[in-house]
Amino acid sequence: MINYLVRRLLYAVPILIGVNLLTFWLFFMVNTPDDIARMHLGRQHQKHVSMAAIQQWKIAHGYDLPIFYNPSRNGIGHLTDTLFAEKSLAMFAMDFGAADDGSDIATEIRTRMGPSLMIAVPAFLLGLWTNLSLALMMVWFRTSWQDRLGVAAATMLMSISSLFFIIGGQYLFAREWCWVPVSGFEPGLDGWRFVLLPVLVSVLAGIGRGSRWYRSVFLEEIGKDYVRTARSKGLSEARILFVHVLRNGLIPVLTTTVAVIPLLFMGSLLTESFFGIPGLGAYVVEALQGEDFAVVRSMVFIGSLLYVLGLILTDIAYSVADPRVRLS
């Protein structure tokens, strides 16, 4: 087990290096620091940006280094005093540098993680519970009109853009009925009023796809031999569904769910920016709208780190849930 984990962790390293190289290539070679500087200066209504202004911007934001090799330094400085080392490799040490407005990205990420989790964790748990219950209900009523109605409703729900859920939910619950505030956030337990609606909306937006997927998993389980055996032994249909089928069906559910858990840290772009939650999702949206490449790059790196972590967790969850799977 330990052996396997160490190997998996080592396997994650080349993937992260790949992500690192890919983002570096995109952000520094396709779009050079000169282009970034020109874009930012151009936005301040300077039609023709002078070379001197570009140089100044690059120095102010630490982009005035050579890309891979610095001939003006000595020894190891040849390699460390370069854009690649400063901006890209440093991320492995969780050093993300400063955003365009001068704030430290790592500090920002740490403080914004909390609000993101306040929304994402309840939404995840409630969503999982709702989707599983709905799926079990549809399977219980399988091949009847109730099941067909459920599938039709789920298909309709999944055909509605999440934007409509957010806008509609905000309009109905916050503006029309005034049950909860329109947007905003407050840390701690007092902030439940702000959390309620975003969580509800996220759950609702996920019901369609989620319940349909779980339903198909359970339906596949219910056609298997052990179910027939259980039935022929005289077990009640309820016991078969809620004990045997549920436990076996949870294996594929578990593996897809566990992979998502680390990504909960990233929050949700749309929900957070609509409801004014100061989380990581909103941070990304702000960075995208302000064209802050340093923040986007850092979030790409963190996102892939969490994804790889999710892959490893999936493997562990698989072996815990399914004794047939051995890690080796």
Place this chain on the structure above:
Amino acid sequence: MMGWQPVVLWSDAAFWLILGLTGMLIWRTRASARDAWGRLFSMPAGAAATVVLLAFLAVAMLDSMHFHARLPGVPVRYDVTVRSVLDVILQPLVAVPEKTYSAPLASRLFTRIQTTDAHGLPVREFAMLNIVRLHPARPDLPVRAALRSVLTGMMVFLAGWWLFGRTGKQPVSALFAMLAATAVLVSAVVFCVQVVGHLHVLGTDKVGQDVLYEALKSIRTDLLFGLLATLLTLPLGVAFGMTSGYFGGWLDDLIQYVYTVMNSIPDILLIAAVVLLMQGYIETHAARFDTAAARADIRLLLLCLILGVTSWTGLCRVLRAETLKLRELDYVHAARAFGVSHARVLIRHILPNLGHLILITLVMDFSGLVLTEAVLTYLGLGVDASMASWGNMINAAELELARDPVVWWPLAGAFCLMFALVLSANIFADSVQIAFDPLGRRA
């Protein structure tokens, strides 16, 4: 005589190319896929969804034939604005511009504006709509139009039933669903045709533009976006999936590595990163795209390209797994033993057997990509703000819902059409999956 000069935008070319290639593929595979298509059209939901999708496709096709109209006068000159055939058809919707918001089928503006009364004195009132002043109609026009359209729809349904009911090619339920979908579409069109020119069916937006016009013009953008982005996942997905499954070994390891790296970057962030770079590119090379329309057009195309290049991993995984199975089959071994080259085995023996999986994956991706358009546009990364798209309509509607009294119809218009397209695409995808892969697992 009205003359015209055809214009082919880059996105038009791409759209017609896709349609041509798809049509050719369906024709070429008609013999082997006949049973599957038959199964699709014998499912009520699948048949109805196909009808709705074809209607959307027809609108997009009309909107993809662009031209410059000839200006009156002796020396032959052409208008600089690019119009499409759909613009000509929808001309009555935009012929009479309004001042600002007006509710669906309303005869007066939604907000008070400054006008002059009969004695020339300034007043603030809910002014009568220009269209109602110029083309007055009986006040019960909507009701009469609704009745007539329902009757037309029923007649279409009965005529279809009488014509095709006896052929027995389709189960009765499927024929019923198909004709019902057609009848609903026809009656909606009949209703609009009667009311347009006297009233605004879906009201007008902030600048007095007809909302129905905006929503219909968005069809092409969103449909093209979905189609093109889906199809652009094909080259990388098929090539990588097949080679990695067939050859295995280090090639497989390499492709799996690339695949994991691409997958490990959260989708939206990867797309966002590349779109940001594209924006920078268009900004720094602004001279290359002369008009705003050309810039918006090229932006749409690049956006599809980006989505295609970043979301091929799903297709690749499916095809890799299937190729792994296929390469062990006897006929593949036999072909190899006869000395058929790897390339030929892949193209002649593996690829055709992946066809149904490719179709299913593409169709399932389509609806998701239409939804992605709205999200990307909201984030400021989607299509150009000057282009009609549901994403842009939703974007504007966010502020309209905060007004008091609330302006709900632009959002409702975008919602209805988008819901109709995505829902029928989802149902179509489910049906295609059942029809083309009867034993497969469904999600």
